[in-house]
Structure formats: C-alpha cells, structure tokens
Amino acid sequence: MPIPKAELHLHIEGTLEPELAFTLAHRNGLTLPYTDVQDLRRAYSFTDLQSFLDLYYSLMDVLRTEADFTDLANAYLARAATQGVRHAEIFFDPQAHTSRGLSMDTVVNGLAAALDTSQDTHGISTTLILCFLRDRPAAEALDTLHQARPHLEHISAVGLDSAEVGNPPENFTEVFTAARDLGLHRVAHAGEEGPASYIWQALDLLGAQRIDHGIRCLDDTDLVAHLATTQIPLTVCPLSNVRLRAVPDLAQHPLPALMDAGLLVTVNSDDPSYFGGYVHDNFQALHTHLGLNGDQLRQLARNSFTASFLPPRRKAQLIAEVDAHPHPW
Numbered sequence: 001m002p003i004p005k006a007e008l009h010l011h012i013e014g015t016l017e018p019e020l021a022f023t024l025a026h027r028n029g030l031t032l033p034y035t036d037v038q039d040l041r042r043a044y045s046f047t048d049l050q051s052f053l054d055l056y057y058s059l060m061d062v063l064r065t066e067a068d069f070t071d072l073a074n075a076y077l078a079r080a081a082t083q084g085v086r087h088a089e090i091f092f093d094p095q096a097h098t099s100r101g102l103s104m105d106t107v108v109n110g111l112a113a114a115l116d117t118s119q120d121t122h123g124i125s126t127t128l129i130l131c132f133l134r135d136r137p138a139a140e141a142l143d144t145l146h147q148a149r150p151h152l153e154h155i156s157a158v159g160l161d162s163a164e165v166g167n168p169p170e171n172f173t174e175v176f177t178a179a180r181d182l183g184l185h186r187v188a189h190a191g192e193e194g195p196a197s198y199i200w201q202a203l204d205l206l207g208a209q210r211i212d213h214g215i216r217c218l219d220d221t222d223l224v225a226h227l228a229t230t231q232i233p234l235t236v237c238p239l240s241n242v243r244l245r246a247v248p249d250l251a252q253h254p255l256p257a258l259m260d261a262g263l264l265v266t267v268n269s270d271d272p273s274y275f276g277g278y279v280h281d282n283f284q285a286l287h288t289h290l291g292l293n294g295d296q297l298r299q300l301a302r303n304s305f306t307a308s309f310l311p312p313r314r315k316a317q318l319i320a321e322v323d324a325h326p327h328p329w
C-alpha cells in the first residue's frame with residue numbers, strides 16, 4: 001500500500017473519468033460529442049489552463065442528479081484509497097452546476113451522501129471546500145455562499161479557482177471576509193499561471209491559509225521568504241502543471257526548489273482524470289523524473305497532514321502512521 005497521505009487540492013469534477021461520463025450521459029439521455037471513451041480521451045490534450053477548463057466545464061454537463069454526484073465522489077474515494085489517501089479536502093464548483101439550472105441541494109446532498117460513508121467504506125475522512133469561480137462576478141460568489149449556508153456542516157473552507165490571469169484575488173475580498181465571519185477556512189488558487197502579486201493578494205486581502213499551486217512565488221524572493229517564515233502551505237500539482245504547460249516538463253518542475261527554500265510543500269492531483277494520474281502517481285513521478293528519494297517523499301506525506309484542516313491530535317496520529325510506514329513511499 002502506498003504511504004498514507006492527505007489530498008488537499010482535488011476538484012471532484014476533475015475526477016470524472018471518461019467511462020463514467022459515458023455512463024452518466026446514457027443514464028440522463030444525453031449524447032456526448034465523442035464516439036467512445038478513446039475518442040474522448042484523445043481530447044485530453046491541453047495548451048494552457050483555459051483549454052482544459054473548456055472541456056472540464058462542458059463534460060460536467062453529464063452531472064444532473066444527486067445520484068450522479070454521489071457516484072462521482074464514490075468513484076474518486078475508491079480510487080484514492082488505493083493511492084494511500086487517508087484524508088481528503090475536496091473542492092467543488094457549485095456555480096458550474098447552478099448556472100446550468102441545478103440546485104445547490106442537488107450538488108451538496110449528492111456529494112455528502114458519498115462523503116458521509118467514506119470513513120467506514122474507504123478509510124478516508126473528508127470535507128468539502130466550496131470554490132468560487134473567479135471568471136464570474138463577485139456578486140454571484142456572494143449569492144453562492146448564501147445558498148451554501150444550510151450545508152455548512154459538510155463545508156469547512158472556501159476556495160477560488162477557474163481562469164486566473166485577469167481575475168485577481170482582490171475582486172473577491174468581500175466574499176472571503178463573509179466566509180471568515182461564518183467560521184470557514186480560506187484557500188485560493190494563485191500563482192499557477194498568474195503572477196506572484198496574486199499570491200500576495202490572496203494572503204493579504206483574502207486571508208488565505210493555503211495557496212493552491214503557488215509555483216510562481218519563485219519570481220519574488222520576498223514572497224518566498226514570507227512563505228518560509230509563515231509556513232503557509234502550497235498545494236502543488238506536478239502532473240497538472242506539466243499537462244497545462246505551466247512548466248515545460250517534470251524534470252524542470254520547481255518542486256525541489258520550493259522544498260529547498262524551506263516552504264511547506266504538499267503534492268496533489270488537481271484534476272486526475274484529465275492530467276494522467278492520481279495523487280500517488282504524482283509522488284511516483286517525482287521519484288522517477290526528479291529523483292526525489294524516500295526521505296523527501298516521506299516529508300511530503302507528513303506535510304500533507306500538517307497542511308490540512310484536521311484537528312492537531314488527528315494530524316499527529318496520521319503523521320505517526322507516515323513514520324511507521326514500512327516502505328520508502
């Protein structure tokens with residue numbers, strides 16, 4: 001079994017495998033514009049974040065009912081268990097569904113049905129992170145937070161995702177303040193394609209407690225020093241960065257530089273169905289292509305629990321399980 005780990009950067013809609021997309025399309029009486037699974041997989045070739053988002057948003061149209069969201073989450077959790085995942089803080093994009101006429105209840109109740117049984121069925125504790133789409137208006141984000149209020153027992157944090165460049169964190173200051181006032185944690189995608197200044201904004205204006213991606217911090221030495229001092233975690237997604245061409249190839253990925261700078265780095269899968277691997281596949285790729293050794297991979301596994309929103313005692317238990325793991329990773 002792979003080393004125990006937490007997954008902190010995972011979009012549940014990005015776990016929609018082609019096979020399940022066809023199953024759900026059939027169940028809902030829809031016809032996909034692809035002849036079969038292989039034909040759909042051939043479309044998984046991206047030039048940047050937007051080229052991925054176009055397919056990501058269009059394919060999620062097969063998600064129509066509570067049962068569809070339950071099946072999606074159950075499929076992810078079953079797969080994550082085989083990758084050593086013991087705790088998952090799972091992003092979802094409600095506006096991508098409410099804008100198609102689905103209700104917040106359909107989305108959250110469907111996901112929650114799978115999450116509620118996950119500890120017993122898969123040995124994975126779970127929580128949801130509600131992401132606001134940064135390429136839609138801030139007022140819509142506020143309305144989305146309002147719609148989510150009856151569901152806060154399943155939601156521990158808010159996040160910010162979708163097309164980054166031109167949609168800076170500062171636009172979402174009000175909704176992040178409102179989320180903090182509701183007792184929610186805050187995270188934000190920043191510095192994936194966007195500049196280091198967006199990371200500063202996420203920290204200073206949104207009160208982000210983790211930065212999702214964050215690889216562009218290396219353009220700003222003051223920011224690197226700040227992240228090292230504060231130990232604000234980065235949820236880095238190596239296979240995603242290569243597929244979306246944020247970095248040219250794995251061998252040139254900045255993850256070792258981020259670790260060497262003393263940052264609290266974690267490894268995550270982002271949208272594993274689209275990017276060619278689940279979280280342990282990312283660990284394995286770091287060994288194969290960047291030469292990370294067992295000590296480094298074990299540190300990344302420990303970091304994943306340290307960076308989570310779990311209570312301190314649970315973090316300590318899971319870190320002890322990492323240390324007791326009989327294999328290097």
Ligand code: HPA
Nearest residue numbers: 011161162163189270271
């Ligand atoms: O990698 C991503 N970046 C931004 N938004 C996203 N939404 C799903 N995946 C991503």
Ligand SMILES: [Zn+2]
Nearest residue numbers: 009161212270
């Ligand atoms: Zn992401």
